[in-house]
Amino acid sequence: MRAASGANVPAEDDVDGMTAVLQGQEDSIAGAPAGLLVHAWSRICDRMKTEVGEVEYRTWLRQITVGPLDGDEITLLLPTRFLRDWVRGQYGDRLNALWNAELPSIRRVELQVARPGDLPAVQPENASGGDEDTGNVQSASVTSAGAAAPAPPAPADLKHDLTAPLDPRFTFESFVVGKPNEFAYACARRVAEKPSSPGFNPLFLYGGVGLGKTHLMHAIGTQLIAEGRSTVAYMSAEKFMYRFIGAIRSQSTMEFKEQLRSVDVLMIDDLQFLIGKDNTQEEFFHTFNALVDAGRQIIVSADKSPSDLSGLEDRLRTRLGCGMVADIHATTFELRISILEAKALASGVTVPAKVLEFLAHKITSNVRELEGALNRLIAHANLFGRPVTLESTHEVLHDILKAHDRRVTIEEIQRKVAEHWNIRLTDMSSARRARAVARPRQVAMYLAKQLTSRSLPEIGRKFGNRDHTTVMHAVQRVTELMAADSAFAEDVELLRRMLEN
Numbered sequence: 001m002r003a004a005s006g007a008n009v010p011a012e013d014d015v016d017g018m019t020a021v022l023q024g025q026e027d028s029i030a031g032a033p034a035g036l037l038v039h040a041w042s043r044i045c046d047r048m049k050t051e052v053g054e055v056e057y058r059t060w061l062r063q064i065t066v067g068p069l070d071g072d073e074i075t076l077l078l079p080t081r082f083l084r085d086w087v088r089g090q091y092g093d094r095l096n097a098l099w100n101a102e103l104p105s106i107r108r109v110e111l112q113v114a115r116p117g118d119l120p121a122v123q124p125e126n127a128s129g130g131d132e133d134t135g136n137v138q139s140a141s142v143t144s145a146g147a148a149a150p151a152p153p154a155p156a157d158l159k160h161d162l163t164a165p166l167d168p169r170f171t172f173e174s175f176v177v178g179k180p181n182e183f184a185y186a187c188a189r190r191v192a193e194k195p196s197s198p199g200f201n202p203l204f205l206y207g208g209v210g211l212g213k214t215h216l217m218h219a220i221g222t223q224l225i226a227e228g229r230s231t232v233a234y235m236s237a238e239k240f241m242y243r244f245i246g247a248i249r250s251q252s253t254m255e256f257k258e259q260l261r262s263v264d265v266l267m268i269d270d271l272q273f274l275i276g277k278d279n280t281q282e283e284f285f286h287t288f289n290a291l292v293d294a295g296r297q298i299i300v301s302a303d304k305s306p307s308d309l310s311g312l313e314d315r316l317r318t319r320l321g322c323g324m325v326a327d328i329h330a331t332t333f334e335l336r337i338s339i340l341e342a343k344a345l346a347s348g349v350t351v352p353a354k355v356l357e358f359l360a361h362k363i364t365s366n367v368r369e370l371e372g373a374l375n376r377l378i379a380h381a382n383l384f385g386r387p388v389t390l391e392s393t394h395e396v397l398h399d400i401l402k403a404h405d406r407r408v409t410i411e412e413i414q415r416k417v418a419e420h421w422n423i424r425l426t427d428m429s430s431a432r433r434a435r436a437v438a439r440p441r442q443v444a445m446y447l448a449k450q451l452t453s454r455s456l457p458e459i460g461r462k463f464g465n466r467d468h469t470t471v472m473h474a475v476q477r478v479t480e481l482m483a484a485d486s487a488f489a490e491d492v493e494l495l496r497r498m499l500e501n
């Protein structure tokens with residue numbers, strides 16, 4: 001039920017620097033004057049901000065605009081379905097309660113995706129009167145959940161968020177778990193559920209580039225923030241260093257330290273960047289001790305284990321290694337396939353299993369590159385409306401595949417495979433057909449096909465002048481056997497990895 005007025009409506013209503021754009025017709029909606037809605041929303045935003053912290057507020061809630069009020073139901077508009085679902089799941093009940101507390105006639109909050117023509121009733125930007133200009137943003141970002149008193153303004157040089165934004169796509173749900181990362185994943189989940197548990201503080205995640213360290217850290221942060229129980233600061237070690245140096249320059253190290261030491265969970269990504277930066281290491285060490293002593297959680301990532309990070313101060317190394325140290329290993333073929341399947345599914349584009357297998361074979365070093373290749377295929381398919389095929393894959397990823405082309409030779413493959421199964425190298429080209437010899441030979445042909453750019457006839461020639469159909473048969477047979485016999489598949493994978501390095 002809407003009050004049908006519309007004649008003398010203010011188009012704009014400025015309240016405390018907040019512009020309320022009314023929906024055109026009403027100065028009072030269902031008995032609630034528009035000004036009331038504006039004030040109510042402003043207070044709700046402020047309240048949410050102190051409850052959930054500035055970072056979370058900015059990530060999830062700032063983009064909400066207030067739509068129409070209809071009877072006892074207020075509509076809130078969000079730009080995307082993802083945001084709407086997230087806000088509904090995480091904050092729906094709280095928003096309901098807050099609206100009801102502000103305006104008791106409101107009993108329900110409806111969350112909708114804004115359509116292009118939707119004009120907001122109230123825009124929430126700068127809802128708290130522009131405190132961004134005073135530098136409060138950063139302070140607010142480390143204000144504990146529920147702490148009502150606003151933090152004092154920070155000096156101008158500290159006017160950024162203490163924490164870098166978390167990528168909302170990096171969640172536990174979107175992380176594909178397999179043997180190489182299951183331990184790190186389990187540790188990350190554990191810390192997200194129960195920060196500062198004995199034995200898990202600090203959590204030290206390490207592994208090569210693009211294997212999911214940052215993903216897991218963001219997942220921990222996002223979960224903790226969503227639950228609203230902890231304040232989280234996440235930053236790269238490099239950023240930590242720049243902040244620290246900046247604080248020294250502006251003589252505000254005390255504020256910087258206080259801010260760092262006021263968070264519940266501090267995450268420092270890519271710690272290897274602090275190597276050789278003695279002052280920064282020292283500062284990190286003190287922050288680290290202060291936080292751990294106060295029962296807060298530290299999470300650190302690096303490309304190597306604490307003991308292998310040469311150039312790190314010994315006392316810091318010792319401290320870093322005394323919680324939980326979890327290694328993310330290089331991906332296996334199976335994990336690469338699972339990751340590709342998950343990402344293809346999420347994209348909505350059908351990618352044939354053959355293409356996924358091909359990519360998982362070719363791009364082995366790093367999930368980021370694998371993801372990049374798949375994304376390019378998907379973008380191409382969407383752009384041109386053509387299905388993804390093995391052929392189009394070769395075309396579209398020409399440059400990437402070339403860069404990944406193996407330099408390994410057929411002779412090397414034969415040697416490694418012969419060693420592995422303890423047969424003579426000459427048996428790779430001999431006419432013997434006993435299985436103990438024939439099977440390794442087939443594996444070598446299979447690997448030659450996978451790891452080199454040689455054609456089937458070329459490969460056949462290197463195996464005692466065999467026909468290309470024999471090579472084709474070998475490739476098929478090994479593929480079948482790998483699917484049927486996991487021990488055999490592991491053997492072949494192991495060989496592949498040895499040859500790739």
Ligand code: ADP
Binds near residue numbers: 177208211367368
């Ligand atoms: P790192 O920090 O270890 O260099 P990232 O966490 O940035 O690696 O991961 C690189 C990319 O690969 C990200 O887009 C991430 O989402 C993706 N990724 C890595 N591992 C996985 C996994 N197990 N499941 C899903 N995506 C992954």
Ligand code: MG
Binds near residue numbers: 213214215
């Ligand atoms: Mg990273």
